[in-house]
Amino acid sequence: MRMPRGGARFVISFLALPIIIYVIFVIAPYLQAFYLALTDWKGITASPKFVGFKNFEVLFSDSVFWKAVLHHGILLLVLPLVTLIIALFFAFLLNMGAGTKGVRGSRFYQAVFFFPQVLAVAVIGVLFQAMYRPDKGGVLNGLLDLVGVEPIGWLTKPNLALWMLIAVLVWQAVGFYVVLFAAGMASIPKEIVEAAQLDGCSKGRMFFQVTLPLLWDTMQVAWVYLGIAAFDGFAIVQVLSVDRGGPDGSTTVLPLEIWRNAFTFSKYGYASAMGVALFVLSLTFAVLTLRVTRRERIEY
Amino acid sequence: MSAALPQNPSRRSVLKGLGMAVLAAGPLSACAFGSDDKPANNGPTGTVSANNPLGVAANAPLEVVIFKGGLGDAYATEVHEPMYKKAYPEATIKHMPTQQISQTMQPRFASGDVPDVIANSGSDVMDNGALASEGQLLDLTPLFDAPAIGGSGKVRDGLLPGTVEAGILSGKPYLMKYIYTVYGLWYDQALFEKNSWTPATTFEEFDALLGKIKAAGLKPYAYAGKNASYYQYWMIAITAAKIAGNQVLIDMDNLKEGVWTSEPVLKAATAWAEIGKKYLDPSFEGLTHTEVQTAQNQGQIGFYPSGSWLENEQKEQTPATFKYGLTPTPSVTSSDKLPFGAVRAAAGEAYIIPAKAKNPQGGLEYMRMMLSKEGARGFSEKTGNITVVKGAADGLPLSPGTKASNDALNKAGDNIITYNLFEDWYKEFETELRAKTNALMFGRITPDQFCKDVQAKADAVRNDSAVTKQNRTS
The missing domain is CATH 3.40.190.10 (Periplasmic binding protein-like II)
Incomplete structure (x- = not known):
């Protein structure tokens, strides 16, 4: 199809502004971070010294960096998997758990599941501070106290703290994916579902052989979103963890270390190097996921 | 702000290509200080006299x-x-x-x-x-x-x-x-009088007293591990200074080799780790200073390490019967260089x-x-x-x-314990010290390990050419 005369100019004029804004506020800072990663900038001088790849050499022998990377690895495995399984389960129940209509009041449940998504991260932080409070004043420990169990240091035990933080991230994310999957399931044509039911397909089989394949695109997107979320975690860790990333660095994540190196230690150059590493990690993940999960699309 | 940004050819060229460089840099470049090079004026002066030794002009606004x-x-x-x-x-x-x-x-x-x-x-x-x-x-x-x-x-x-x-x-x-x-250990005078507890002068007495307080159903000692573990390393530093004098703290600020593994610091860390092991409730590692201080106001906690702003900070939460008292940190040995009464101020x-x-x-x-x-x-x-x-x-x-x-x-x-300047000078070191203080006090590492780890960080910072070094002599 040929564009009408003047059409190209018309389209470009509409696209120019968003592209300029994107370049200024996204591309330019990225480029700047790449440059800063090669300097020893401390945030004050106008002309930082160029130090080549020294920041990266230090970075690769920095145990805190590797600890944070390990935590991202755990997050990357656990967060999408657990979130997707729970969200799929809820969405399936809401939509076709009971007949094709879903359970009674499914719309209400959908709204309730979505609540955490509406809350600001700071609110969630404060909420879980009360949940996880390490003495009997905490919600969880208060309940345990009723059955005579000593308070548990949810966030003060180095082996437990990260898992408790992952639980918060999952709790926060599930609602969004329930709604996303529910919408995806609702758009699956009735004929296919009815045909399967007529053929005597069980609910479990229906889920694995009809719903899941038809939801593949949505799942793929969800996986990438959650994977990218697994490279963040800054706010929750910053608000909830002991000593910001503790105890003993057992909950630290890269964005937190970037923040600390830049704004507490004034090592902006080094922080930028960490930022570049994080950028490479997330980009690699996104590309790999999209590649590996590529499948033939089912048109309906 | 933009004057603080580094020279950046790639960013420059990108922005220039878009003709936006001026937009980005112009209005933001109003920096903190102008280039007003007017020499310092000496102002009007009056006649110097015994009552006016600085020579103030009596009518100058x-x-x-x-x-x-x-x-x-x-x-x-x-x-x-x-x-x-x-x-x-x-x-x-x-x-x-x-x-x-x-x-x-x-x-x-x-x-x-x-x-x-x-x-x-x-x-x-x-x-x-x-x-x-x-x-x-x-x-x-x-x-x-x-x-x-x-x-x-x-x-x-x-x-x-x-x-x-x-x-x-x-x-x-x-x-x-x-x-x-003034820094030290804070307690409720009224509560202590009621139970006839008297603040201890040595760590031995302190141990016995905390035992009594614990027996009375209170948490004898507390600090907030979640966000104020530095209150606790202050106490360790103060105790080290009591043992060996202010020079230890000056050496810490100067990142001197081996100061953290030296005997006074090891002794101080050991004394406090013992208190932590016996009397520090594990829940305090996950609480903030406000939460712990409020618990003290509610009569649940014996001693709390802090500075003299504490009473004012807690004004809203403090019941009328609560009377803040301050005691210096106990002495470790009878041969301590500074007396029990020495306080950090x-x-x-x-x-x-x-x-x-x-x-x-x-x-x-x-x-x-x-x-x-x-x-x-x-x-x-x-x-x-x-x-x-x-x-x-x-x-x-x-x-x-x-x-x-x-x-x-x-x-x-004159027995004033000096303040540590590394807190402002070497934030990276200070952050590590906070983490290790929690690990020590809540029993995850031994005093020996604490001293070694902290010294290792001090060495790393000293050898890091990217960190600007400061120095103090007194």
């Missing part, structure tokens, strides 16, 4: 800018300014209270139209180091060398130890630090005189009045804080906590 925060500004309008007015009735005083020192003062510094005295405090405080290095601050040596009002000797002789030193930036006293903060809250003030002599004279016994006493009456002036608050009807601080200071005499 004086402008005073006060941060109106927790301390209010009545101490200026009702105490210091009337004192000045009484001595120089011809002078007009312009009093300006503000809650945003930086926002109101930086533009004035940029334009050169500065006041004569500034209380540079609050969350929007101006960076004194930056002001000093820009040559914007007046050297206060003449103030400290002037004769004290209503006393004998110089102004500096009437001040508590370490006051002048606390205001030194690049070798010169540019800041007049006015409030004296430091001068804070900086007052400055701009180098380009229109009436700098008046500013110095105003500060001399602040540092007189009368001026300091008036300040304590209005704000409930003790000042750097020796004995000025004696006999005043002070709040229990302030009185306890004042008594502790009087008992300590």
Whole structure:
């Protein structure tokens, strides 16, 4: 199809502004971070010294960096998997758990599941501070106290703290994916579902052989979103963890270390190097996921 | 802001290509300080006399800018300014209270139209180091060398130890630090009297006392591991200084080799780790300072390490029956270098005189009045804080906590434990120390390991050429 005369100019004029804004506020800072990663900038001088790849050499022998990377690895495995399984389960129940209509009041449940998504991260932080409070004043420990169990240091035990933080991230994310999957399931044509039911397909089989394949695109997107979320975690860790990333660095994540190196230690150059590493990690993940999960699309 | 950004060819060319460079850099480049190179003027001077040793021009106007925060500004309008007015009735005083020192003062510094005295405090405080290095601050040596009002000797002789030193930036006293903060272990005097508990003088007694408090159903000792573990490393540092003197703390600040693994520090860490093991509830690692301090106000906690701002900070939560008391940290051995009564105390809250003030002599004279016994006493009456002036608050009807601080200071005499400067100098080291303090106190590492780990970080920072090194000799 040929564009009408003047059409190209018309389209470009509409696209120019968003592209300029994107370049200024996204591309330019990225480029700047790449440059800063090669300097020893401390945030004050106008002309930082160029130090080549020294920041990266230090970075690769920095145990805190590797600890944070390990935590991202755990997050990357656990967060999408657990979130997707729970969200799929809820969405399936809401939509076709009971007949094709879903359970009674499914719309209400959908709204309730979505609540955490509406809350600001700071609110969630404060909420879980009360949940996880390490003495009997905490919600969880208060309940345990009723059955005579000593308070548990949810966030003060180095082996437990990260898992408790992952639980918060999952709790926060599930609602969004329930709604996303529910919408995806609702758009699956009735004929296919009815045909399967007529053929005597069980609910479990229906889920694995009809719903899941038809939801593949949505799942793929969800996986990438959650994977990218697994490279963040800054706010929750910053608000909830002991000593910001503790105890003993057992909950630290890269964005937190970037923040600390830049704004507490004034090592902006080094922080930028960490930022570049994080950028490479997330980009690699996104590309790999999209590649590996590529499948033939089912048109309906 | 943009003046603070580095030269960046790639970013430049990208922006230029879009013709946006001007847009991005223009309006934001209004920087903190203009290039006003007017030489520091010396202002009007009057005749030097016994009553006017600084040579103040009696009719020169004086402008005073006060941060109106927790301390209010009545101490200026009702105490210091009337004192000045009484001595120089011809002078007009312009009093300006503000809650945003930086926002109101930086533009004035940029334009050169500065006041004569500034209380540079609050969350929007101006960076004194930056002001000093820009040559914007007046050297206060003449103030400290002037004769004290209503006393004998110089102004500096009437001040508590370490006051002048606390205001030194690049070798010169540019800041007049006015409030004296005392550090130690805080408890409820009323609660202790009721149970006939008396604060301990040695770690052995301390152990026994904490045992009694525990038996009474309280948490005997607490600090907030979640966000205030530095309160605890203060105690370790103070104990180390008690064992071996202030030199240990100076060595810590200078990142001296082996100071953290030295015997006094190891002994101090061992003594406190023992307290942690026996008496520190694990839940405190996950609580904030507000939560722990409130629990103490509710009578659940024996001792809490902090500074003398604590009483004021907790004013809202403290029941009327609660009476803050302060005890110095216990002694470790009988051969400790400093006596039990030694406390850490430091001068804070900086007052400055701009180098380009229109009436700098008046500013110095105003500060001399602040540092007189009368001026300091008036300040304590209005704000409930003790000042750097020796004995000025004696006999005043002070709040229990302030009185306890004042008594502790009087008992300590010259045995003042110095403040650690590494907290400001080497943040990276300090962050590690916080983490290791929690690990030590909550029993995840041994004192030996604590000393080794902290020393390793000190060594790493010392050997990191990217970190600018500081040095102190006293």
